[in-house]
Amino acid sequence: MPIRYIPYDKVPVKGQAILNNITRSQRVLSYKDNDKVYERIQRGIPYYELNELESVGEASDNLVIRGECLSTCAYLKEQNIKVDLVYIDPPFASGADYAKKVYIRKNPKLADKIKKAEEKMEMEELVAFEEKMYGDIWSKEDYLNWMYENLMAIKEVMSDTASIYVHLDWHIGHYVKILMDEVFGEENFVNEIIWAYRSGGASKKKSIARKHDSVYFYTNNNESFEINTIKERQYLEKHFIGTQEDENGKIYVDTILTDTLSGVINRVMDNGNIKEYSCRPVLNVSKERVDYSTQKPEGLLELLLEIASNENMIVADFFGGSGVTAKVANDLNRRFIHCDIGINSIQTVRDRLVESKADFKILELQDGLNLFRNPIQTMDKLATLIDGLNRKLSEGINSFWFGTLTNSKYGTMPVYVPDLRDSTKKVLDIVAINEVVNKEIHNFDTCNGEIKKVIVYYIDVVDIDKIKKFIKENNETLIDIELKDLKQVLDFVVVDDKVEFTLNEDGLFYEVKINSFYSDRLKQKIDEYNAKQALKTKGSHITISEDGLELIEYVSLDCTNESGIWQSDSEIKIDKNGFISVNGTKTKEFWNGKISSNTKPKRLKIRNIAGDETIHQIN
Ligand SMILES: C[S@@+](CC[C@H](N)C(=O)[O-])C[C@H]1O[C@@H](n2cnc3c(N)ncnc32)[C@H](O)[C@@H]1O
Structure with a gap:
């Protein structure tokens, strides 16, 4: 449950963009007629408890926050932290699921042999399986409701002179532009920046290829806002008016940067030097690639940040x-x-920033979405944890319900589970229960009284007594509504990974040797993968060695704190090819199954290849 709701101070701009003449939509942007959004806006931004997980480098106010956008904004607002520039690239309404590829690492014992024989790693030995990262699962209305609330919350923490970039594409961009007119004011619109690319982009039989994203650029206050003007150098084949030649005889012209960004932008610096920004899709820029779907190129961000x-x-x-x-x-x-709901994002940025020698803190908001690696995986897991749940919905039971349970007393019982992928649906409030009481259970009238009871799971509830009272006063059917706390089910989700290790001391040198590693979560994943592969003619099979060391992605020693905030005094990251980074510095070495430090380690942290982390005390 949120500790409290922090009221919104800012109001949307009045008289903007009412799109309810579009018959398709019950609301789109006329949010004031929409109970759901308006109620939540009235309630405020949910503020949750927070844990500081790790401190990296020197003390710093740079933050990496695991939590959702809304609760992060509540935290910032509570701390009175104002931001000067926002860039967001929210999940598009594309209906896609993005997956993280999970690579089995090289077993250190084999790696040693390989090193001796100076053999090269073979890619097929890596064996990757996929994990769901997050999904774009929205209907337009739901998406815009969600986006509206997020934009309103973001606006709350923007300084008076701040600006914001919202990166979207053809799926929903135009609607969000109108939403932004409403939230930030049409007069505060600066540009629609086009990021154009040659590769990628959908091409369909009935359309020409789609090769650009749009970045909507708004300021909080156009009157006091100024951008850093950027001059771009364009090289040309022939001379035109205003062209010049550089010292190599290449013809160029310096112009003001346009709002179409593509390829490589050559910026003329104040000192006359040229700086290059690669705005190509990151797939072409392999040194930047961190294997995160939807990763955007650094060059694009560099330009956007330098402008604003x-x-x-x-x-x-x-x-x-x-x-x-x-x-x-x-x-x-x-x-x-940096804020994100997924553990893979937090770990990816953490490791990326360690390589950059950045100083920062990692915080985790207890907003209920971090129950598993991310909300999508939590939903998948839930389906297996609710005992006896049948995901196949029988006739007359629509997709509002997550599945059904059956017992001899009540027969079939439809089960509602809030969609954790959509944060706005997480809280059980009057609006949500109203949908059950006054709409959904009435559909069962057609089931000839077969449905006697429905079960409503909740994760957060505004006021359980109020909800019960509402049900009592409003349920006009004979169908019983049982409320159940989802957290009790989720308590069983996490079984910690197990490790056996030995600590060797040699004067001022301490070495932890990992003898074996076992992860129940990964074992389940690998079993699932193998079962799927077994059905294919040429399916591969993953076999894990007895010591399981190839399931480890990262090890770290804390020599400072016995509990609480993690301080990584020594760390090794093993990349998908088996090469290690030691304390953020990349090497061409394979891991030898050990990690050392100069002071006595107090705790050992291990991250498995899917991102689950466990901390073990060293005595
Ligand atoms: C399109 S990706 C961002 C990619 C990023 N710009 C990059 O270059 O790597 C969207 C991200 O939003 C995260 N996300 C989805 N819903 C969220 C929410 N409610 N709050 C915070 N993060 C969320 C997802 O986990 C995902 O990492």
Whole structure:
């Protein structure tokens, strides 16, 4: 449950963009007629408890926050932290699920042999399986409701002179532009920046290829807002008016940067030098690639940040993903706030920032979405945890219900589970229960009284007594409504990974040797993978060695704190090819199954290849 709701101070701009003449939509932007959004806006931004998980480098106010955008904004507001620039690249309404590829690492014992024989790693030995990261699962209305609430919350934490970029594409961009007119004011619109690319992009039989994204650029206050003007150098084949030649005889012209960004942008710096920004899709820029779907190129972010921020300003990305914004902000001497709901994002940005030698803190908001690696995986897991749940919905039971349970007393019982992928649906409030009481259970009238009871799971509830009273006063059917706390089911989700290790001391040198590693979560995943592969003619099979060391992605020693905030005094990250980074410095070495430190380690942290972390005390 949120500790409290922090009221919104800002109001949307009145008289803007009412799109309810579109018959398709019950609301789209006329939010004031929409109970759901309006109620939540009235209630405020949910503020949750927070844990500081790790401190990296020197004390710093740079933040990496695991939590959702809304609760992060509540936290910032509560702390009175204002940001100067926001870049967000929220999940598009594309109906896609993005997956993280999970690679089995090289077993250290084999790696040693390989090193001796100076053999090269073979890619097929990597064996990757996929994990769901997050999904774009929205209907337009739901998406816009959700986006509206997020934009309103973001606006709350923007300084008076701040600006915001919202990165979207053809799926929903035009609607969000209108939403932004409403939230930030049409007069505060600066540009629609087109990021054009040659590769990728959908091409369909009935359309020409789609090769650009749109970045909507707004300021909080157009009157006091100024951008950093950027001059672009364009090289040309022939001379035209205003062209010149550089020292190599190449013809060029310096012009003001246009709002179409593509390829490589050559910027003329104040000192006359040329700086290059690669705005190509990151797939072409392999040294940047961190294997995060939807990762955007650093060059694009560099330009956007240089246009709208100055050194020491705070740049925030509330849908941070691979951490490109935080990384670039740090490189450009800005301060940063990175927020994301997925553990894979937090780990990816953490490791990326450690390589950049950045200083930051990692915080975790207890907003209920971090029950598993991410909400999608939590939903999948739930389906297996509710005992006896049948996901196949029988006739007359629509997709509002998550599945059904059956017992001899009540027969079939439809089960409602809030969709954790949509944060706005998480709280059981009067609006949500109203949908059950006054709409959904009435559909069962057609089931000839077969449905006697429905079960409503909740994760957060505004006021359980009020909800019960509402049910009592409003349920006009004979169907019983049982409320159940989802957290009790989720308590069983996490079984910690197990490790056996030995600590060797040699004067001032301490070495932890990992003898074996076992992860129940990964074992289940690998069993699932193998079962699927067994059905294919040429399916591969993953066999894990007895010591299981190839399931480890990262090890770290804390020699400072026995409990609480993690301080990584020594760390090794094993990349998908088996090469290690030691304390953020990449090497061409394979891991030998050990980690050392100069002071006595107090705790050992291990991250498995799917991102689950466990901390073990060293006595
Ligand atoms: C399109 S990706 C961002 C990619 C990023 N710009 C990059 O270059 O790597 C969107 C991200 O939003 C995160 N996300 C989805 N819903 C969220 C929410 N409610 N709050 C915070 N993050 C969320 C997802 O986990 C995902 O990492």
